[in-house]
Amino acid sequence: SAAEKDGYASFMLKEIAEQPKAVADTLLGRIDGSGSLTLDEVRIPANVLREVDKVVIVACGTAFHAGLIAKYAIEHWTRIPCEVELASEFRYRDPILDQQTLVVAISQSGETMDTLMALRHAREQGAKVLAICNTNGSTIPRESDAVLYTHAGPEVAVASTKAFLTQLVACYLVALYLGQVRGTKWADEIRAVVRDLSSVSGAVDRVLGTMGPVRELARSLAAKDTVLFLGRHVGYPVALEGALKLKELAYMHAEGFAAGELKHGPIALIEDDLPVVVVVPSPRGRSVLHDKIVSNIQEIRARGARTIVIAEEGDEAVVPYADHLIRIPATPTLLQPLVATVPLQVFACELATARGNEVDQPRNLAKSVTVE
Numbered sequence: 001s002a003a004e005k006d007g008y009a010s011f012m013l014k015e016i017a018e019q020p021k022a023v024a025d026t027l028l029g030r031i032d033g034s035g036s037l038t039l040d041e042v043r044i045p046a047n048v049l050r051e052v053d054k055v056v057i058v059a060c061g062t063a064f065h066a067g068l069i070a071k072y073a074i075e076h077w078t079r080i081p082c083e084v085e086l087a088s089e090f091r092y093r094d095p096i097l098d099q100q101t102l103v104v105a106i107s108q109s110g111e112t113m114d115t116l117m118a119l120r121h122a123r124e125q126g127a128k129v130l131a132i133c134n135t136n137g138s139t140i141p142r143e144s145d146a147v148l149y150t151h152a153g154p155e156v157a158v159a160s161t162k163a164f165l166t167q168l169v170a171c172y173l174v175a176l177y178l179g180q181v182r183g184t185k186w187a188d189e190i191r192a193v194v195r196d197l198s199s200v201s202g203a204v205d206r207v208l209g210t211m212g213p214v215r216e217l218a219r220s221l222a223a224k225d226t227v228l229f230l231g232r233h234v235g236y237p238v239a240l241e242g243a244l245k246l247k248e249l250a251y252m253h254a255e256g257f258a259a260g261e262l263k264h265g266p267i268a269l270i271e272d273d274l275p276v277v278v279v280v281p282s283p284r285g286r287s288v289l290h291d292k293i294v295s296n297i298q299e300i301r302a303r304g305a306r307t308i309v310i311a312e313e314g315d316e317a318v319v320p321y322a323d324h325l326i327r328i329p330a331t332p333t334l335l336q337p338l339v340a341t342v343p344l345q346v347f348a349c350e351l352a353t354a355r356g357n358e359v360d361q362p363r364n365l366a367k368s369v370t371v372e
């Protein structure tokens, strides 16, 4: 009903707007001012976590994209090798798992059959399973060794938004916690990131306050057939997520690519006035990647693409090549997906609405997929 939507035109818009709170709630009680983490729910004993020699993440759809981003954080902060696999593919390839494998199953609903079957398979092989889940008492956490709940609140719209941001937060917490328990040499960085995480909810709020031009742009593209998305590093899964949102909501051909792959094929798709959304990494820190992606933007623009550039405030290098520029607040490299995803959600929601689609209930889709 209209009352349940709190005055928003759709649950999706309401849930997009709830993201700053969802992020803050997921951090609440888990990080403190001194930069340390308390994850009491992770009932896997510290000595077991210290023995972990491989992390395997299984998930579907948007939760899989959160897993792809988690890999960067886990490997960087813990130096434990991490694989990410679509839950629907996982058990069919006879994966190598044992008591030293930590499997992380990410699921908003906690009822996704593909993810459930993957975690059952992992436990049969002796692996420990940690669930990241938004639904209290659902099947996936019940069947796992431990659970870290995301506190997004109920997500009604079929397209996942606030659950995704909180899945990212939970993944960062797990990565940092593993680093903390194992006492890696990154302890100082871990403390700094914990502090950065506490300001991220405010950054998401600021992004939401600047979405007017993104909505206008989305409406102007309603008659297009295709939109491409490019990113690198953690921006690559963000590009995949932007494309998935557009497919499910606008029923458009949308594809995400790693920007470095352009020259290996996808650049052949570029034609006059094709909208291409590019997620630009921060010019600070990994500046090599930043410069490479600026060249990619130049290359596609020279071939006629209409460039829609998502870049950090103060990044002036992108300005000459951006037909449309969407600014996001500066964040540490690994945390950028928390702010960079938000404009893509708004973009897909608005474009779908302009095409006359029902955003909360896209055709052919169900909120939770309980069949394999």
Ligand code: AGP
Pocket: 060, 061, 062, 063, 106, 107, 108, 109, 110, 111, 112, 115, 158, 159, 160, 161, 248, 367, 368, 369
């Ligand atoms: C997201 O927008 C999708 N509707 C879908 O990909 C979803 O993320 C996927 O089905 C996994 O669901 P879960 O998180 O409930 O397991």
